[in-house]
Amino acid sequence: MTVATRLARAVQRVSSRGLSWTGGTSRVPYLHYWTLREGADSLVCFHHVFSILDPDVRRPCHAMLRVHDDFGRLLVATSIEVEARGSRMISVRSLLDTATRRAALDGSLELDLVPPEDFGVMPTGTVATYFYMLYRSPSGMMTTVHSIDRGAVYRGVPAPVGRLLGLRTKAPLGFWRSKRAIWSEGLREIRAVAINHAGLTRRLHLGLRTVPEGRVVAEVARSVPSRGVLALEYRPETPPPSNGERPAYVVFSRALTTANGKPYVWVGYGTGPMSVHHG
Amino acid sequence: MAGTRGAGWDPLFSRYFAFSTLSSLGYRTRVSLSNASDGTGTGEPVRLRISVHGPDGRRLLAARECGVLEPGRYWMLDDVEAFAAHEGVDVKGAGGELLGLLHQTPLSHENRSDIATSDVSRWVGLGDDFVEYVDRETGATGGVFYQCPPLNDARVGEVWVTVCQSPKVVFDDGCDPFVLLLHVSTDSSWRATGTMDMTLFAARGEPIGRGAVTVPAFSSRVVALRTLLSASGHRGNATLIGISTGAVLVPFTFVRDRHSGAVAIDHTMPPANYHSAWADKTRRQAWAVDLLQRAREGRR
Numbered sequence: 338m339t340v341a342t343r344l345a346r347a348v349q350r351v352s353s354r355g356l357s358w359t360g361g362t363s364r365v366p367y368l369h370y371w372t373l374r375e376g377a378d379s380l381v382c383f384h385h386v387f388s389i390l391d392p393d394v395r396r397p398c399h400a401m402l403r404v405h406d407d408f409g410r411l412l413v414a415t416s417i418e419v420e421a422r423g424s425r426m427i428s429v430r431s432l433l434d435t436a437t438r439r440a441a442l443d444g445s446l447e448l449d450l451v452p453p454e455d456f457g458v459m460p461t462g463t464v465a466t467y468f469y470m471l472y473r474s475p476s477g478m479m480t481t482v483h484s485i486d487r488g489a490v491y492r493g494v495p496a497p498v499g500r501l502l503g504l505r506t507k508a509p510l511g512f513w514r515s516k517r518a519i520w521s522e523g524l525r526e527i528r529a530v531a532i533n534h535a536g537l538t539r540r541l542h543l544g545l546r547t548v549p550e551g552r553v554v555a556e557v558a559r560s561v562p563s564r565g566v567l568a569l570e571y572r573p574e575t576p577p578p579s580n581g582e583r584p585a586y587v588v589f590s591r592a593l594t595t596a597n598g599k600p601y602v603w604v605g606y607g608t609g610p611m612s613v614h615h616g
Numbered sequence: 617m618a619g620t621r622g623a624g625w626d627p628l629f630s631r632y633f634a635f636s637t638l639s640s641l642g643y644r645t646r647v648s649l650s651n652a653s654d655g656t657g658t659g660e661p662v663r664l665r666i667s668v669h670g671p672d673g674r675r676l677l678a679a680r681e682c683g684v685l686e687p688g689r690y691w692m693l694d695d696v697e698a699f700a701a702h703e704g705v706d707v708k709g710a711g712g713e714l715l716g717l718l719h720q721t722p723l724s725h726e727n728r729s730d731i732a733t734s735d736v737s738r739w740v741g742l743g744d745d746f747v748e749y750v751d752r753e754t755g756a757t758g759g760v761f762y763q764c765p766p767l768n769d770a771r772v773g774e775v776w777v778t779v780c781q782s783p784k785v786v787f788d789d790g791c792d793p794f795v796l797l798l799h800v801s802t803d804s805s806w807r808a809t810g811t812m813d814m815t816l817f818a819a820r821g822e823p824i825g826r827g828a829v830t831v832p833a834f835s836s837r838v839v840a841l842r843t844l845l846s847a848s849g850h851r852g853n854a855t856l857i858g859i860s861t862g863a864v865l866v867p868f869t870f871v872r873d874r875h876s877g878a879v880a881i882d883h884t885m886p887p888a889n890y891h892s893a894w895a896d897k898t899r900r901q902a903w904a905v906d907l908l909q910r911a912r913e914g915r916r
Contacts, residue, residue, distance in 0.1 A: 382783045382784040382853070383783055384781065384783035384855045385821070386781070386890045386891075388821070389781050389855070389857060389907065390779075390781075390887055390890065390891065390893070390894050390900065390903055390904075391893075391903055392903055392906045392907040392910055420820050420821040421821050422817045422821030422822075422855070423817070423818075423819055423820050423821035423855075424783040424817070424819055424853060424854065424855040425783075425819065425853070426783075426784070426786065426819075426853040462891055462892040462893060463891070463892070464890065464891050465889055465890055465891065466890075467885045467889055467890060468783070469782075469783065469784040469882060471784050471786070471871070471880055472880075473873075473880075476876070477756065477873050477875050477876025477877075477878055478873075478876070478878060479758070479791060479871055479872065479873035479876065479878040479879065479880045480758055480878060480879075480880045481784055481871070481880035481881070481882050482882060483882050483883075483885060514650075516649070516650040516652060516743050516744055516745070516746065516761070517648050517650075517746040517759075517761065518648045518650065518690035518691075518692055519648075520646060520648070520692060520694060520748075522694075523755065548689075548690050549689065549690075585648075585690060585692060587690065604757070606750075606755050606756075606757060607755045608755075609751075609754055609755050609756040609757065609876060609877075609878065610756060610873075610876050610878050612756075612757050612758050612759065612878060614746065614759060614760070614761055615761070616744070616761060
């Protein structure tokens with residue numbers, strides 16, 4: 338166990354008993370994948386969770402949104418006010434159209450929800466900004482998945498404390514495989530996306546194999562900057578051999594070194610729109 | 617989860633996956649699962665069985681064996697409705713959605729009556745299973761991963777409450793939003809009826825509709841959220857807030873594209889995930905009841 342990990346555990350133990358000594362509620366932002374591919378828009382869906390869970394909260398909260406491109410470069414950083422009991426669906430396409438000239442088709446984003454001044458029900462503990470991404474296109478794409486990836490730095494507390502708390506987001510490294518087998522009949526396309534949520538460049542890997550046969554049909558690996566994206570694309574020409582069982586595909590990674598992120602897996606059947614699941 | 621050795625855990629619920637059909641909206645149901653026990657170092661085969669319940673909660677198909685799944689292997693059923701019909705279930709005449717239970721019983725749990733809840737925890741924690749809905753006309757799909765813990769079961773808890781919050785509701789000419797509720801228990805004698813009281817809040821926080829739905833034990837319901845609107849012409853995004861006391865109703869909200877049939881479906885996040893203050897079930901129940909009462913009375 339490293340000194341940093343020991344220190345992080347000590348801070349976490351203290352934080353579990355209350356972080357009021359830091360002067361505020363700690364917050365862990367959540368992360369997601371956005372795309373404009375195939376004419377889609379990515380809609381960031383979130384609500385004023387504080388006023389829903391505590392009806393006495395009246396003040397607006399503020400959402401801090403940071404959008405990065407597929408190389409991890411910051412494209413937009415903005416703040417959005419949300420009324421009590423209110424919600425927002427923020428269009429990434431509109432945001433980029435108005436805020437940047439840099440062209441990008443996909444990338445990652447971070448959402449951090451700052452509680453209002455009258456959120457006093459539990460000043461200790463940590464706010465976790467879960468949210469949803471709704472992907473939608475004029476040609477009929479309609480798919481969604483919630484955020485599961487934590488930011489590497491906690492907000493609302495002194496920066497060194499935030500970095501230590503973020504160590505808990507470190508994922509075990511090693512082999513990973515999706516628990517979903519992707520039905521092969523009528524399958525047009527698979528696109529798996531991994532995001533490097535770590536704070537530094539990491540080498541990412543994605544693979545696709547058949548089941549039950551176990552043959553690797555596609556693989557990609559390279560170094561990806563922090564917040565950057567690695568994508569694996571595969572269009573099957575013929576159905577995989579089945580050995581008498583139903584043939585299918587499974588996404589895997591030899592090293593899920595993305596800090597804490599599981600891949601986003603997009604699939605398209607026939608001429609229909611792509612749909613996504615996470616993990 | 618406290619261990620309660622001798623409580624007689626039903627091996628059918630050592631690990632299970634509850635899901636609903638969406639037949640009334642024109643979808644067929646595909647399920648996919650993996651025996652991930654190999655990742656724990658103590659891999660063990662599981663026996664797969666499917667049981668099916670009707671809209672009134674009655675069991676229409678007793679647990680029907682589907683084979684044994686070895687550690688590290690995958691299993692799929694492409695058409696749950698066809699499977700049920702083949703097994704004698706009157707799918708078209710059921711009068712509503714079917715609730716499917718995909719039982720995954722470790723072979724070491726078979727034919728036992730002394731399984732402790734602590735023995736079950738390991739199997740629940742192995743991860744999610746996947747249900748996918750395929751539009752019968754267009755072939756468009758949408759699915760969701762989730763896992764099913766012990767639910768509505770006095771052996772593992774006294775307070776069973778659901779506070780549902782979903783901010784991905786949208787009303788416009790191209791799509792329709794719905795909520796899907798599952799009422800399942802790991803206690804086969806569970807008979808409570810669940811009721812979800814729901815309120816829709818517009819983007820700026822004003823209530824724009826409400827309603828309630830009753831879900832018998834071991835059944836599912838789909839509610840078109842447009843039917844809750846006070847003004848049917850409302851456009852824009854909204855948040856669905858729902859509360860069920862006395863029974864956990866597992867909520868999924870989804871949006872369907874009217875033309876492609878693609879369906880954006882996901883489970884909602886448990887309140888405690890947002891902040892530890894809401895880990896207290898009694899407290900969050902009181903807050904949610906208060907919130908919906910204020911909405912009904914037009915108070916902020």
